[in-house]
Amino acid sequence: MSSISENKFLFRSFCQAAFTASAYTASALVCAVLFFPFFTTDSIAHAAKARLMITKSVANIRENPNLKADVVWVLSPAESFRVGKDKKGWLAVYPASSNLSGLPVGYISKKIVIPAAKNSPIVDWGDVRYVGTPLEYHAQRSLKSAVAGKFAEGDKIKVGFLHGGWYAVFKADKPVASEKDALGFVKEDSVNLTLDDARIRYAVRKINVIQKPVATSKVVGVLNPGYRAQVGKEKGGMYALYRIDTMVKDDTPVWGYAWGPFLAAYPKNLEKKKMAGIDTRKAELAAEKKKKEIELKERADSLASMDKAMDAVVNAPIVTKTMYSQAVLNVRSEPNAKSLIVDKLELGQEVLVGPGEGKWFPIFKAGDAPDGKMELVGYVYNAYLSIEPPARVKKVASAKKRAPGGPDEVPIKITSKKMTFSENKNRIIFSGNVKVVRLDITLMSDTLTAMLKSGGDSLQDTQNKIKEIIATGRVNVVMNNRKGSCDKLTFVVGDSIILMEGDAKLQDGPNLVQGNLIKFYLKDNRSEVVGGDKPVEAIFFTPKNVAP
DSSP: OOSHHHHHHHHHHHHHHHHHHOTTHHHHHHHHHHHGGGOSHHHHHHHHHHOEEEESSSEEEESSSSTTSOEEEEEOTTOBEEEEEEETTEEEEEOTTOOSOSOOSEEEEGGGEEEOOTTOOBOOOOEEEEOSSOEEEESSSSTTSOEEEEEOTTOEEEEEEEETTEEEEEETTSOOOOGGGOOEEEEHHHHOOOOTTOSEEEESSOEEEESSSSTTSOEEEEEOTTOEEEEEEEETTEEEEEOTTSOOOTTOOOOEEEEGGGEEEOOHHHHHHHHHHHHHHHHHHHHHHHHHHHHHHHHHHHHHHHHHHHHHHHHSOOOOEEEEESSOEEEESSSSTTSOEEEEEOTTOEEEEOSOBTTEEEEEOSSOOTTSOOOEEEEEEGGGEESSOOHHHHHSOOSOOOOTTOGGGSOOEEEOSEEEEETTTTEEEEEEEEEEEETTEEEEEEEEEEEEOTTOOSGGGGTTOEEEEEEEEEEEEEETTEEEEEEEEEEETTTTEEEEEEEEEEEETTEEEEEEEEEEETTTTEEEEEOTTSOOEEEOOOOTTSOO
């Protein structure tokens, strides 16, 4: 073929054969393209001298140079090997490192080979096998020869160079280049297991797993030598594959397909152990999953029961009893002596007391609240309460009893240089060195306006009627350990809220906060600071030996 048209015909014929032959066709096609520019009569003659060849597709090597001879090896495409002289259309096949001396591996038709590229990978002449039962190997291809060694059940080995029904055997972890590296020899039927009804097969060499049983289909995975998979139906020389750890049913999706010649049967006894282990592990995983589901359900049921019990406790009606104050007694916002005083109990006063919290009793208002829950007033120290009223109070009953919790029943004392009472506007204006004292709160300012509740017709009726106090001018306030100042202060008596406005500052010991507005909630013993046009500023001091 010296003309260009002849070269094109050769190239087209090769592509068609390669494209329909196997999953390895792409590699063979690349090699053909690389060699196409040199497919002249001279280049073919030169390649014949080199005699390093590759196959166009998956190809059989036969024991003798005819199609009826036994197959002794199967070649993958694009792996280079050496051939001898042409003998009636057949080439003797040798390892690529061979000098063509000695017995050939077998024979291949010259119709399915092409010259190899220099960088073509060398054929590994060993295929993986698993030993099903203990197996002896001999020093020669004969049962009469000495036993050279023994393989144990489950050992992974490589076999190659099949002649006269005997394989040469090699170590599994190294490539096989020539027969001289063999450990010994074993009978072919001792390692070539039948494929009938084999549930597991394994890759005898590295093969691609493709998406569909078509040579040009895309690769979806790889099986390295000795890697196992479960097999399904055969189609066009390819077997459907499933992953080794998959429970295969009628509707289980196929992982992919691989060429049958490169899949060997796994020994039955090993397969049973392997699948038994996989099935056992699956059963263990299923049991663990079921156990976890049961534990999660039990935990959810337990949490639901705890929530139900907690709701029952929270929503249970408060059990109270009537007790009497044994002294004039402070009522505090929290069950501790440092919390804010929110009320006072008179000597002998009757109160509703809830379950004790340590050394403190909660005090509740008498009467049902709109939501059905009792309203908490505060806490008193249990040492000053008794189920019996004091003896003196028994004899001389108080002329007036009151229930705790009324914020306007706490006396407020106001002093100043001048006082103006406006009956029509229900207010009293104090001016000049004004000082207000209510329990542990002291307020000083230039002027103060006390807004009264409606209904009074004289100055005498203003007692316990103050609903709001507004102080202006050099306002200073002291609340327990806190000190504050501002331009204007409003005290909402009914809600026990103090509003400090205009350059408001509040100092608690060495700590200082300031802003445009400070709200202080006496009942909750908490405050809010609003910056306004300027940001809120806070300065806090910590001990020297405490890290930030």
